[in-house]
Amino acid sequence: MLEATDLHVEFSGRGSRRARAVDGVNLSVGAGEIVALVGESGCGKTTLARTLLGLERPTSGKISYDGTPLSYSGRSLRTFRRQVQLVLQDPMGSLNPRHTVYEAVAEGPRIHGLPDEEAVVSSALARAGLRPPERFFQRYPHELSGGQRQRVVIAGALALDPKVLIADEPVASLDASVRGEILSLLLRLRDDLGLSALVVTHDLGLAWNIADRIAVMYLGRIVESGPTEHVLKDPQHPYTQALLSVLPESPNRIVLTGEPPDPTRIPTGCRFHPRCQLVAAGKGTEACTTQPLQVLPATTDPQVSCHVADLVGRDRK
Template identity: 80%
Template sequence: MNGRSGGTDAETPLLEARDLHVEFNARGRRARAVDGVNLAVGRREIVALVGESGCGKTTLARTLLGLERPTSGEVRYDGAPLNYSSRALKAYRREVQLVLQDPMGSLNPRHTVYEAVAEGPRIHGMADEHERVVSALSRAGLRPPERFLQSYPHELSGGQRQRVVIAGALALDPGVLIADEPVASLDASVRGEILALLLRLRDELGLSALVVTHDLGLAWNIADRVAVMYLGRIVEAGPVEQILTSPSHPYTQALLSVLPESPEPVVLGGEPPDPTRIPGGCRFHPRCQVLASGAAAEAGVDGRCRSQLLDILPAAPSSGEAHVACHYAEATTPARS
């Protein structure tokens, strides 16, 4: 792996979103899918982006990959703003690779493993194709790689297919993997192996990763930092141990409550996130269990919850700090805001 210093210092995030906004026209209404996000992935760091379906995390991931153009704000790689010219995007997509959740859908059933992994190096005109394919398969845990070269996807297990997808990314020597629900389609017995592989790639190759997931348990097992997204914004972010053992935002608390070891699940009321109908005040307040219970009123912040906008959270790459966008948390635990 190269160090990807790019002339920048080691504290510069490798991948960063700065005040990112992405809007779409949805049936004549404006959908604010990403509504002001600061997010940073440091070097040799795994960040988990967590939230329920519809929160905007997939749109954010696509924008970080250069597949969507932001309405405002910017994506930066190695300290430089993303250039959207065709040539620049091609070079960028060698550096930032996507790993999807459905390996069967990602792989052409008519292509052998060799052809699947060689596709990226061919597109980018890279030399030593055979050596790259064999090395990538080996690093992805398919050993001996020669055993798999002429296999077809239907001849492999689900875990092996996901390793082929990862090998296809590794063949390009990327700096960052963006993994969208990388183990969601796998059996429980295989999930741990793929997560261990991602950790090993971080440790041995210096890879960074953004893991997009709805599963806070997965975040606990793999991430250095976690960012919790709700209705287009990061509402809580920080070191994974701090956020997941002592969450400040009611939404994070609700997500954690569905884990098996939690004493009592929090059932959220109201409507699921709708990016065409973002409420005033705290965007979570129509479903907030703290507001519904009267605890926010006791803290004297219920009016603010319903009417006062919250600041966009900073990216805080590798700073060790946690941040939360919540009037109640600010009133009761000011050190966390």
């Protein structure tokens, strides 16, 4: 349904340097599939999501929807955004406090000139789990709970009957008791409506509960991807192993040193090697610091971009 091919997004940095926020990404989201894009803050997840939505133009590479390359003309983008909708992290920040629930959900249908506005709004609210929908029409965001506000945001996306949702940290601002309800809603929308979704998150526990596939991003590039069970039960990349180690059930905590490098100064060789626990323990190879790794293709098969993982894989064979 939605695919990025050899995608690069750069921004002006200090002096003449360019920040490579997305540095060669191939990623696809299939029909009725939920893909989790995980990684630390600053790794390029949100920039990639914004580019997939057409909100940022790639420096090079392309975005395709349903096999057709995305055009950035006004009419084409308008049509595209009916099919691919965004669900933001903070519902209180994304809802206008002066607009009622009805006005918030009706905004999209009005922009796109959809008929039967009230029926569209009622249907969207009901599908988002706010029933009976008429009871919420005249309420304002401050009169709702956090979970209800997030459901209104989701209803606003559903009002345009999209095929793909891009959810940026959709439960990060919610209480633990409400998070499960919103995740169950996303799964139900996938099952009932055939929706596809890209869920951007730093929480591997969330990804485990909701995603069919996981793509792990570090410093602008996908470093490991594959079916959720495969990636999370047998992580191959040291970065994925470190992310998983912070989960409560993990027996061994891996503490990474430092912060992700400046995207204007991406390290030579493997971009993770300055923080890699295997390199720090002397288990790396010379290639880790000198030899660049290939960009991973868009595939549903398990794959990893790591000199040490490749070496271990050859030894096992």
